[in-house]
Amino acid sequence: MQAAPFHAAMARGPEGGRAVWLRTEDGVRIRLGLWPGPAAAQGTVFLLPGRTEYVEKYGPAAADLAARGYAMLAVDWRGQGLADRPLDDPLKGHVAHFPDFQRDLAAVIATATEIDLPRPWFVLGHSMGGAIGLRALMGVHPFAAAAFSAPMWGIGLPPLIHPFGPQISRLFDASALAERYAPGTGPGTYVLSAPFLDNKLTTDPGMWAFMVGHLGEAPELALGGPTLHWVTQGILECEALAALASPDLPCLTAIGGAERIIDIPAAKARMARWPKGRLEVFEGAQHELMMEGATTRARFFDAVAETFARA
Template sequence: MDLLDLADNPIPAGCRLEMISTSDGVRLRTARWPALPGGTKGTVCLFPGWSETIEKYFHVVERLRQRGFAVAIVEWRGQGGSTRLTDDPGKGHVRSFRHYLRDIEAFRRRVVLPDCPPPYFALGHSMGGGILLSAGRFLAPTFDRLVLTAPMLGLPQRTTMPGFRRLLLRFCVRCGAGPRYIPGQRRRAGTARSFERNPLTSDPDRYRVNEAILAARPLYRLAAPTLGWVSAATRMFDLLAAPDLADAMPAPVMLVNSGADTVVSRLAIETMARALRNPAYVLIHGARHEIMMEREVYAAQFWAAFDAFIPGSSE
């Protein structure tokens, strides 16, 4: 599927769009851009969050290239222009988060290593950040440093699933209900959400652009997660809570916590920052979940931290 080119969100020049296949036959949409002339600082690999697309990150690509980096990005299986895993394209589904590691490996072997200049840095948001952190030694020796914005390491307290409900969920999945929507979620997802009520960004222009992308390409919008996806996510949270996780991280990590985030657990991110041996931790007060989509008063704080953490980075 070609990239969507909108007047308010043009495709950055020099894009190379490519569909690649994973080891289990899933087709993934990827894109890469060379560094701007004079840029020799390596490549930033972007790993989006749940229900995010390449188009949503065009302005991030531009900011990274202005810093001297080449950029590569992949859409996870089951979203964007990548292969859907059920007959209903609105379902956010996966049987195991370990399957996302196959996406990383295909992206690394078929796009990053052969076509992008080293050194390599990973920039993961939300679900993408949780997947990268759970990958541990699997990422070595490719990525020199990891920047994770609002990584999905747990759910907010109000949505945390008690033990008995988690056991019931896993029982339902084993009985074949994994591809079904979470009860009630599809109906709520179909209800239009105003800018004022959205939990993702306080920037009305960025919100408008992202909604325009979804309006032009309805296939991109996931309606809701499935029982299987939620069950798989809880298993990833258990893995991330393991006491030996810190020993498995191959590279320095910067965790970026958004102070007004209601989508993922801020406490889980703080706890992880204490557990890791070599982290940088940044808390941006007032920012909502998607810091790279936020108003400049918040986004500028993120980019300042990024520049300080990634060697050679400056705009």
């Protein structure tokens, strides 16, 4: 493994954090961030970030998990963070095929095995990482339990066209528009273009400033809106996942009561048919529970740790 750039001070994670480069089976370079837990760690949490996110953003989460006995890793998925970006315009959020993210996760699991990270292993997926994590759990996997924060198990569309989303997505994928920004988006990064008041991510001004500060200090981490192709691939992946039975392992899914980004009915429908799962709603919180105020974060990580400990 080759050492990769890592903004330790900016991340505010536990001491000993580092990053390494990984190469996936199809030749894409991705970045893996690693934070050690306590000396006698109770396991390792594989934190799977959402779209636009990057390793350093989850330094505080690593600290919260370390305080509860866990080591943690996070990944820059292909197309974001410092991982390889596929298009000439690096600000476009793009992936050739949504299942390609499984190649990234396979490289992470192989490295975790090679360096013998503390077991048992657990998966914690946020937003897009929730879709990637759920797909992994549908096959052979090394995880003892799962937790999800605002998982992307459906992509919100206007009510009148929602039933036709998969058909529309296939039409876009076959057109010359596929690599254009999705309507209403562009090269601007949300946390740099949206005001704190009425933002859709967090109610906590300190965590908002934390995210804004990252992109001021390390602008190479920024990502703009998704391409039409990314959106269509996401719709098709959510459609495929919805047709599958829930995995047979303990699961916690948490959603903010003020959530305005994910498809809430899709998350509720999944948890209603997850025998070993439970859904917890955090009233007043928005999309990023791990970037909310201290009280919400503590409640969230306590619930995650409880789920993992029971497993």
